Amino acid sequence: MNEEKKISGIQFASLAFISRIACAFTGIPNLRTNLPTSDRISVFLIGLLLSLLLALPVLLFIEKENNRGLQNREKPCPSGIGRIILIFYAAFFVGAGILAVSRLGVFASGILLQKNNLHLFTAILIIAGAFCAERGLEPTARVSVLLSAAVLGGLLFTGLCDVGKMKLENLSQPFAGNIPIIVREAFFEACMNVELPVLMLLAPQIKIKKKTHLLLWLPLCFVCISAAFAVAAAVAGHYADLQVFPLHSLAVIAKTALFERIDDLLASLWVSCTVLKTGILLYTAYVAARTAVPACKKRCFFILTGALVFGGYLLLTANIQFFANVLQSAAVPVLFLFATVFIPLFTCLKNGRKEHKEVAKQ
Amino acid sequence: MKILAIFLCFLLTFTGCSATVGTQLSNRLIIEAIGIDAQEDGFLVSVLALHTQQSNAANATETQDSIGQVFSAKGKSLSEAFAQIDLVSGLVPLYSQTRVLIFGKEIAENEPMQALDFFIRNYTLRESILLAVADAKASEIIETELEKNTLVSKNVQDILESGKNNGLTVAVELYQFVNRFLDETDAAYLPVIKTQENQSGKKEITHAGIALFAQKNLTAVIDKDAAKGLLWTAGLIDNDLLSIPFKGRTLSVAVKDCKSKIRLHKGDIPTFSAEIQFSCDLIEYNTDDTLLFNLQELEDVNRELQKQVQKITEEFIRTAIRENGCDCLSLLKKLRNGQPAYYAQIKDKQTDYLKDAVITVQISSEILKTGREVVKPN
Incomplete structure (x- = not known):
């Protein structure tokens, strides 16, 4: 597969959509704060605005660098700082992969495989993700378009099945809860958009007419996730607040005369979403790593990072307390801000000064 | 290599049956209905399970035995009682097929939430399970012997679900009850069922009004x-x-x-x-x-x-x-x-x-x- 083959804007949007939606489905919304499910809509709305704000440095970087990508700035070999930054990104994406796989691990341990050893399941999942990454961006993106259609269809079908069970009075007024907590949750939600720093490295491989088109997936994700949570709140009310995975509960409640186990069909889609997410994160990590360390061999890299992800998953999911502590820690948003805001701004500033000096010299 | 990878990915989508991996169907206790009664120091759990070997048999309709079997056990908590049933039956319980959960009247009158937590927390129980209150003991309903090859669970489910079309009773699912029960304003409600003798002297199950819950306890039972x-x-x-x-x-x-x-x-x-x-x-x-x-x-x-x-x-x-x-x-x-x-x-x-x-x-x-x-x- 030719890695340099570019993907279309729609293909990237579906990749980012799948990656973000995997996080929403397998995430535990009430792990940090116990917000009513209907307040989640406010959380996602503010989260969208914050995400758009946080995306500005990335867009600025892509614009200033003329869509070269972080890895191509200092060719043929990056400088010391450039190398460190690229290694940081590679590690960041592998870390994000560990979180994604661990989220699914926690989901699977409760919903899919209660009494069986999960490790084999997770190992197969990581192998599948690494295989996607090894194939490259374009095949993974093609699969993501099909998967996006299936996920959207699945969500729509679940929603339609639940329409008759919705009670609007179960929805509280917007911003009825504690506003500082809602804003804090929104910030954490915005920091889950690991697809933004992915753009720093993958932008050169995306055919786009306008830079802002790179963010079209954000409102789509907002609409889908908010709609899903709104339906969950309207159907199950307080019951959804008690649940670890309220969207899964919603799928269990949804049933028609013909289909009674929609949740199992959807769960298989969510597993596939996590496979693609792992694939895209490992691929992006590879793009960063191969520039920082040109001797890096593709297969060796994926074997090594796959093993790292598996090890990280084992460590993170050893007990729910540790998992919750990691997700609640400030390290996740700090690293995200570093990758999404600080480094792009720092790079743009450094380049601006360099250009200014060159102009002054001339 | 490609085919192997695709096959492995495909395996990941087999999530529906995964809960039963490693356990044969004949080794599962397929639970159809659960009844919970209050005891002095805990709960009495009655379980109606499918008699798997009987129901799997091709000539099941011709056998004299029922296709359901009832197990009962006591425990300080529900999980303790269920563990006792696992011991007695020697089978691995499968809760996901449960159709109805019936509370004894005493449980409904005294903080039914303490009996509900097990079911809300349990991953394998589905949110769409139907709830009902027995007008006396839940075990009496579970142990009712209906006509050959008629399961109490199916009978109760049919009675409750028919309410939408005959205006006699209401079908309340677990999540609906919990939502109303936990709300500070709403009153939750559950159908009441009882056993009675029909004209030919056989026992049958019928609806007996609706139980209303305010302030977290059964407040009243309204008539038909x-x-x-x-x-x-x-x-x-x-x-x-x-x-x-x-x-x-x-x-x-x-x-x-x-x-x-x-x-x-x-x-x-x-x-x-x-x-x-x-x-x-x-x-x-x-x-x-x-x-x-x-x-x-x-x-x-x-x-x-x-x-x-x-x-x-x-x-x-x-x-x-x-x-x-x-x-x-x-x-x-x-x-x-x-x-x-x-x-x-x-x-x-x-x-x-x-x-x-x-x-x-x-x-x-x-x-x-x-x-x-x-x-x-x-």
Whole structure:
């Protein structure tokens, strides 16, 4: 597969959509704060605005660098700082992969495989993700378009099945809860958009007419996730607040005369979403790593990072307390801000000064 | 390599059957119904499970044995009792097929939430399981011996689900009950079932009203007539059968497309209105006089039907809401969302507020068909 083959804007949007939606489905919304499910809509709305704000440095970087990508700035070999930054990104994406796989691990341990050893399941999942990454961006993106259609269809079908069970009075007024907590949750939600720093490295491989088109997936994700949570709140009310995975509960409640186990069909889609997410994160990590360390061999890299992800998953999911502590820690948003805001701004500033000096010299 | 990778990915999608990996079906205790009764120091759990070897047999219908088997065990907690049942049966329990969960009356009267936590927390139990209250002991219902090859669980499920079409009872799923139960304003409700002897002396299961829960405990059990009012007012039925006196005889109509909407009318003193709409077909009029109706008579029938529904709903509002303070119609929730300042004033005296709340019932109906008998001109 030719890695340099570019993907279309729609293909990237579906990749980012799948990656973000995997996080929403397998995430535990009430792990940090116990917000009513209907307040989640406010959380996602503010989260969208914050995400758009946080995306500005990335867009600025892509614009200033003329869509070269972080890895191509200092060719043929990056400088010391450039190398460190690229290694940081590679590690960041592998870390994000560990979180994604661990989220699914926690989901699977409760919903899919209660009494069986999960490790084999997770190992197969990581192998599948690494295989996607090894194939490259374009095949993974093609699969993501099909998967996006299936996920959207699945969500729509679940929603339609639940329409008759919705009670609007179960929805509280917007911003009825504690506003500082809602804003804090929104910030954490915005920091889950690991697809933004992915753009720093993958932008050169995306055919786009306008830079802002790179963010079209954000409102789509907002609409889908908010709609899903709104339906969950309207159907199950307080019951959804008690649940670890309220969207899964919603799928269990949804049933028609013909289909009674929609949740199992959807769960298989969510597993596939996590496979693609792992694939895209490992691929992006590879793009960063191969520039920082040109001797890096593709297969060796994926074997090594796959093993790292598996090890990280084992460590993170050893007990729910540790998992919750990691997700609640400030390290996740700090690293995200570093990758999404600080480094792009720092790079743009450094380049601006360099250009200014060159102009002054001339 | 490619094919192997695709095959491995495909394996990941087999999630539905994964919970049973490693356990043969014949080694599973496929639970159909669960009954929970209070004990001095904990719970008595009765479980109706499929007799797997019997139900798997090709000649199951010809066997003398029942396709269900009942296990009972006591425990300080439900999980302890279930563990006892696992020991007794020697099988691995499969909760996901459970159709109904029945509480004994004593459990319902004394903090039913303590018996519910196990079911909310358990991953394998589905949210859509039906709940009911036994008018005495849940174990009596579970142990009822019905006709050959009829499972109590299926029978109870059919009875509860038929409420949507006959207006006699209500089907409440686990998540619906928990949602209403945990809300500070709503009153939860569950159908009540009991066993009785039929004319041939055999035991049968039937509905016996609706149990209302306010302040987290069973507050009252309303009879079938008031229960019908709840179903009509809360929009919980699609179809029903109404019989009304008309010109000294009984006239029956099949109600279709019944819809109800509760509205809050904001103001200095907020009021509520229940708007009920339905259409119906005339199906029987047992008169020895002329059978045909004219248009004027149909109008009179329509008016009588509306009066009948008005009576049913007002009886429910009087019994459940005003006398027992059970807000089964989510009136206070509507008030809380629609006029929060007013709700804050009455928050601590909800029962008193409900006693005097202005609730009007507006009914509109139409007769669609008169069967195969023609309508006379006026």
